[in-house]
Each structure stands twice: as C-alpha cells, then as structure tokens.
Amino acid sequence: MLTKRIIPCLDIRNRKVTKGVRFQNNVELGDPVEMAARYCAEGCDELVFYDITASAERRPIDLEMVREVARAIHIPFAVGGGIGSIEDMARVLLAGAEKISVNSLAVARPEIISEGARAFGAQCIVLGMDPVRVANTPRFSSGYEVTTRGFRERTGRDALAWAREAADRGVGEIVVNSVDADGTRAGYDVELTRMIAESVPVPVVASGGAGHPRHLVEVFVRGLADAAIVAGMIHTRAYDIPGIKEYLAAAGVPVRRKW
Template sequence: MLKKRIIPAIDVANNKAVKYVQFRNPTVIGDPAELGKKYAEQGADELFYLDTTASVQKHDVKYDWIRRVAEKLYIPFSVVGGIRTIDDIRNVLRAGADKVGVNTAAVHRPELLTEAADIFGKQCVVLALDAKAIKNQHGETIRWEVYTHSAHTSTGMDAIEWAQQAEQLGAGEIVCTSIDRDGMKNGYDTALIKTLSKAVNIPIIASGGAGQLLHISDVFQYGGADAALVASMLHYQEQTISDIKQYLVEQSIHVRTS
C-alpha cells in the first residue's frame, strides 16, 4: 500500500511566504526557503509552493526565491503560479523544482499539459485545480466549478470533467483546492475529493480546510486522497508534521515516519 503524504503548502507573494484566507488578505509569515527547511526537518514528504499573485497580476515567474528554496531543501518541492509556457516550466525545473503545477494556462490551452508531459515526463506535471461548490436552492452541492487566476475567475467548467480531461492530456497528479474551504480550518471538502478520486487514476492531493488532525485523517479515510496539503495548522504552530504523522499512525493510516 502506498503511503499517504503530508505536504506543507506555502504561498509566496513578492518573495515572501504569506498566508491567505480564501485566496485573499495575505499575511506575511516568513521566508519561503527558511520555512520550507523547517518543515523538511520536521518530516514533510514534499513541499508545495504557490505564487498566488502571479496569474492575477500577470507578472513573470520569479526564479530567485525558487533557487533559494532548492539550496535549502533535500526533499521534493513543486511550484505553481505564473506558469504559462513550456519555457516557464523548463526554467522552474532548472531553478531546482521537482514538479511544476499549472492552472490558468492549462485551462486556456489544454495542450500545454501534453507538451509538458512529452518533454519532461508526467511525473513533473501537476494540474492545480481550484474548485468551488455550486449549490441548489436547498443548499446542496450539485457540482463543482473550475476557477482560474488564483480563484478569482469563474470558467463555467465542471471540475470533475476537467480533471478527467487533464489526466488524458498528461497530468501526473492533481492538487485540488476547495475555494470554499481554503484557510477556513473547517475541514477539507471530502465529498469533492472522494468524487475526484473515483473519477481519475492519478494521485489526488487534497487542499483547503485543514484545521484539526481529524480533518486530515478524514480526507484520507473517507475522501481517498493520496496526499494532504496542510498550511494554517503548521504556520501558526498549532501542530508539527511529527504530531500529524503520529496521529495518523494511531488511526492506522500508512505514512512515512522516518
């Protein structure tokens, strides 16, 4: 059985590590490289860096902070945000990242996923899927819609259908963020992750909503996630990665402990 991964998520704006709530109102929490090093030392399996301002402000990828992160880390890390072309992907990988995530650019030009997979391999290509629940008049979720530009722009696309298409095009894994849950600390959208996990055959990384240890075990046990992104719990020092993994072991969930 494959072991579940715990992946700290670090948002980056203007070369600083920040924390958002529902992709807005950033608070500076430190240096991306030093924060990543701390989490690696705590036992993180990977790290996920998101430049959430890049696609909104249309600025180019900033490579200096990526190089600094690569110098500090000995575990894999992914970079998402502002990636628009094959050259962007190539340069991010050259700067030291192990994987590159695309969202807005893939929605606008889906063949980018295929081109990237053909050149760099599927293992490098991550679809960053930001999804918002669409509810009926009774408040029940009927589907999830894809958003781009750091969750600021609605596309009208069905999130599950887009994930299936992305898998066929060449995405090696999907990091799915619930816009409704992001930074709210009230639990992952387990229904979204469960539906997604059943719809595709590539790893699903759950993102958005971890506020308690129970939330993480739930998204593994009931959502079928392969990995969980964790941010607030770590950034505000409510738990360490060691705490999280010890709890998961006690719940009979297989994680890497050494």
C-alpha cells in the same frame, strides 16, 4: 506500503511566505527558504510554493528563490504561479523544482498539459484546480464548477469532467482545492476529493480546509486522497508535522515516520 504524503503549502508574495484567505488580508510569515528547511527537518513529505503575485503582476516566477530552495532541501517540491509557457516550465525545473503546478494556464490552454508531459514527463506536471460547489445541472453534473484566478473567475467547466480531461491529457497528479473549504479550517471537502480520486487513474492531492489532524484522517480514509496539503494549521504553529503524523499513524493511516 506507499505512505500518505503531507505537503505544506507556502504562498509567496514578494519573496515572503504569507497567510490569509488567498489574495486577501495577507500577513507575512517568514522567509520561504528558512520555512522550507524547517518543515523538511520536521518531516514534511513534499512542499508546494505558489508565487501568488507573479501572474497578477505579469512577471516571471522568482527563479532565484527556486534555486535557493533546491539547494536547501532534498525532497520533492512543486512550484506554481506565473507559469505561462513550456519555456517557463523548463526554467523552473532546471532551477531544481520537481514539479510544476498549472491552474489558470491549463484552463485557458489545456494542450499545455500534454505538451508539458511530453517534454518533461507526466510526473512533472501537476494540475491545480479550484472547484466551487454549484447546483447540479446537466452542465455541472458533478455539482462543482472550476474557478480560476483566485476563485474570482468561473470557467463554465464541470470539475469532474475537467479532472478526467486533464488525466487523459497526461497530467501526473491533480490538486483538488475546494473553494468552499479553503481558509475555513473546518475540514477538507471529503466528497469532492473522493469523487475525483475514484474517477482518475493518477494521484489526487486534497487541499483547502485543514484545521485539525482528524481532517487529514477523514480525507485519506474516506476521501481516498493520496496526499494532503496543509497551510494555516501549521503556519500558525497550532499543530506541527510530527504531531500530525503521530495522530495519523495512531488512526492507522500509513505515514513516513523516519527522516
């Protein structure tokens, strides 16, 4: 049986893993390569790195860090932030990343999804999207609008329509990061995750709001997520990955137990 993936998210700022509600009150947590190796040893199924200062500072992604991570761990990892072109994608993949995550770039230039999928294979292209809850209107019939640039910009795009468009354009996976739930540790937005998961043929990764292992159970069972991103709840060591997996297994959720 295909297992549900648990994916720690490492926000990178100046070569350090940071925490905090994104872009604010950042606290340094440690070295990205060391933390990746530790989570890998603890049984995480995949990792995602967001170079959160790269695009703001208009500099390319830290390829040396990507290379070091690729030498240290032998499980898939995705890299996002600071990717502006097909050439940037190629450099990140050649440095050893399995996937590239695009968010603001895809909103600005949706054709980058199809170009990337054609050039490297759909499995390499992950769409990150940050939907915020809005009033149900004909324009936002799903009740969610896509935001970009760390939630600061509204795009005028309906979240569900955008997810479907990205799937039609050949994206390999969609990370649904709820703006409302992000940083709250009060649980994922289960309805949002389920709505997208039921509407696209590609895997959906839930993100934002994980604070307790039961939140993962909810988003896998009721939210139909294929994978879930965790950050604060493990970075603070409130929980660890083996403990989360044990909890999930006890709740009947298939997880990888041997590594």
